[in-house]
């Protein structure tokens with residue numbers, strides 16, 4: 067399929083911007099971050115875009131904090147005017163040329179959503195990955211209007227990691243983050259310094275990867291107006307242009323040395339599978355992953371053979387070695403993941419041919435690295451990294467509370483599909499259904515649905531300091547990155563399932579399904595755990611035909627928190643549920 071953009075953009079001409087650093091210790095731990103309208107140029111050849119940003123920039127400033135030193139942020143909402151994003155659903159999935167509308171700029175015949183256009187800047191900031199008291203965690207319904215102060219205190223009693231802060235307003239997180247309300251937050255600690263890891267410029271570089279789309283004028287020229295476009299068949303926005311730290315397809319000049327990249331996928335919905343290419347060949351051996359969502363792994367790992375997969379909100383702490391490269395060498399980072407992502411693979415060797423319009427991946431390029439002249443310096447990578455966590459002991463898990471959650475997509479006539487997380491409870495013998503029946507070898511368990519929507523009654527009351535095992539059962543055809551607020555977790559298992567859902571089995575609340583723990587003959591996914599997923603995670607991919615078990619233990623703060631799919635369009639409708647962490651002493655008083 068030939069793709070002709072009237073105004074093509076050139077790759078690798080804009081220098082990679084590095085967001086301004088806001089080091090908390092230089093401000094006695096008291097920061098003020100204002101949210102306001104800004105202008106931002108996403109590419110040399112694009113007009114300026116109107117955006118909403120923390121400090122009016124995309125990304126917001128990178129906040130740097132020290133473990134054990136609390137940070138107080140006054141989130142000052144100074145937004146005025148209306149949402150700087152045109153939201154629309156195109157009338158068809160493809161345009162007159164048969165090109166998927168999500169691969170091209172413009173509204174593709176869609177009408178601007180008037181409700182989105184009327185959004186007036188109610189916000190709430192959430193620090194993703196933060197071990198934060200509930201009152202400061204950014205509950206999606208506790209929103210602040212422009213002019214209303216929000217002073218949040220972050221204890222920072224947690225290990226070094228790359229976190230990020232972003233807007234979390236009920237139902238419209240997808241528009242607010244897309245408008246620009248996102249920034250990085252780095253926690254540092256003594257263990258990382260012992261290891262001598264690069265800290266700050268030039269050898270530590272944060273990379274916030276997002277995707278964006280824009281409107282076009284009558285001549286077909288890109289206007290810079292941000293467009294959030296979906297189509298009748300795909301409810302998530304998969305914009306065509308990849309943006310790193312606010313620039314489309316930027317280039318970073320590097321010395322012949324080892325660099326540390328703090329990478330995060332901050333896209334609404336798109337999953338990336340990243341392959342580093344030089345002279346047409348993958349060079350994934352240059353990359354060593356040392357950390358994941360909540361910081362250092364126990365030991366360095368290679369990224370998977372097909373490339374590094376990052377779904378929305380997943381992070382990777384990477385060392386990339388450019389030390390042996392001649393001046394002028396150009397390396398490109400390509401994305402080989404089609405959308406919506408369903409876990410299917412593509413060999414890294416085919417990365418240069420990854421463009422796939424039907425897979426809503428018109429431009430695989432992400433960014434480039436260009437080697438500048440200089441003395442080569444290579445960094446030796448310590449064999450032992452994190453020393454402060456272990457896989458949970460089997461004895462701790464034997465008595466753990468077990469919770470089951472089914473991920474479900476319900477098709478609706480005349481409106482986008484509804485995605486929900488169904489919280490399940492083991493049914494009594496005398497109950498008559500409807501049931502979710504899980505068949506694991508010779509053990510059969512019948513579950514009834516307790517809750518499906520955000521506003522349904524809370525059913526999860528985890529006790530502090532006790533391990534819990536959460537089973538995430540994916541009954542949809544796409545991968546969902548499930549994020550739990552507050553403490554990190556570890557993945558225990560990822561297993562294939564075969565699912566049978568009868569006609570009309572998915573109702574608004576009730577769910578009828580048979581889940582068998584065996585591979586479906588049609589299923590080609592490996593359902594393995596990557597080495598880089600064996601660290602402390604807060605977001606885990608649950609692929610189609612798959613059940614993932616995580617072990618989670620809430621340790622410090624009691625209160626009302628959320629867990630949700632981090633595809634923002636899913637989180638907003640309606641893959642988000644509450645849970646309440648409880649001190650043991652209060653449990654006897656819970657009726």
Ligand SMILES: [Cu+2]
Pocket residue numbers: 485545546547631632633636637641
């Ligand atoms: Cu999802």
